[in-house]
Amino acid sequence: MGGQxxxxxxxxxxxxxxxxxxxxxxxxYWYEKKPRGNASPTIAAAQAALSHSVAITRLIWPNPPSRDRDGNKLTGEPLDRHRWIIDRGKMMRRIVGPVDEQTWILGNRRLRNAYEHFDEYLDNFLFDIDRGKRPNVIVDTGVLPRGAIRIDGEIPTYLRLLDPELWELSLIDEKVSLPQLVKEVLTVDERAREWLRLERLKPPE
Incomplete structure (x- = not known):
């Protein structure tokens, strides 16, 4: 992989x-304008932040398929492409490191899957309700403290919840601290900018 x-x-x-x-x-902006009346755009903006964070995650920890569509092991150019992407990920981690896939929110693959495969999470959630494994207490979208609403004495499960006391975004059962996520994003951004600055100081080859 070349420098460019x-x-x-x-x-x-x-x-x-x-x-x-x-x-x-x-x-x-939307939260300050009218917290509960603007739940939808507030949540949408929070999810947009998560979406762009997931894009950063893909750049740092790429996960290309190791088999083709028929389930066969990669060979030839597809294998070369796979290795190239893996090597690119290693270089990115050296540039923005140290990063810990186990403790960083950006490294949380379950969160990444919950966002990218929300339909599957929703199917599993509703299936468990259908089979009586979970209470049928659901709220679609909310911007309020998690325990602010109770239905038949139960705190409902939110498909999307932004808790403004913790600034915690939830997608069904997966939760993310937005302050911590932003802190991590700013850290890798600062390291990336410093690498780029030093790279541009190098004399042309």
Whole structure:
């Protein structure tokens, strides 16, 4: 992988970090304007921040398929492409590191899956309700403290909830602290910008 190629990936990371910041600003705007009356745009902006954070996650921890559509192991150029992507991910982690996939929200694959495969999470959730494994107490969207509403004495499960006391975004059972997520995004953004600055100081080859 050449320097220009990795530079483009670093620039894309910086661009996605900018979108995260803009999305958080938009979320705050709608929340301050009218908290409960504007639940939908507030949640939408929070989810946009999560979406751009997931894009950063893909840049740092790519997960290309190791088999083709027929389930066969990759060979030839597809295998070369797979290895190239894995190597690119390692280079990105060296640039923005140290990062911990186990403790960082950006490294939380369950959260990434919950966002990218929300339909599957919703299917599993509703299936469990249908089979009596979970209470049928559901609220679609809310911007309020988690325990603010009780239905038949139960705190409902929210498909989407933004708790403004904790600034915690929930997608069914998966929760993310937005302040911690933004802190991580700003950290990798700062490291990426510093790498880019030093890279541009190098004399042309």
């Amino acid at each position: 190629q990795i530079t483009m990936h670093v620039e894309e990371l910086i661009e996605q970090a900018k979108h995260v910041r803009n999305s958080i600003d938009t979320m705050n």
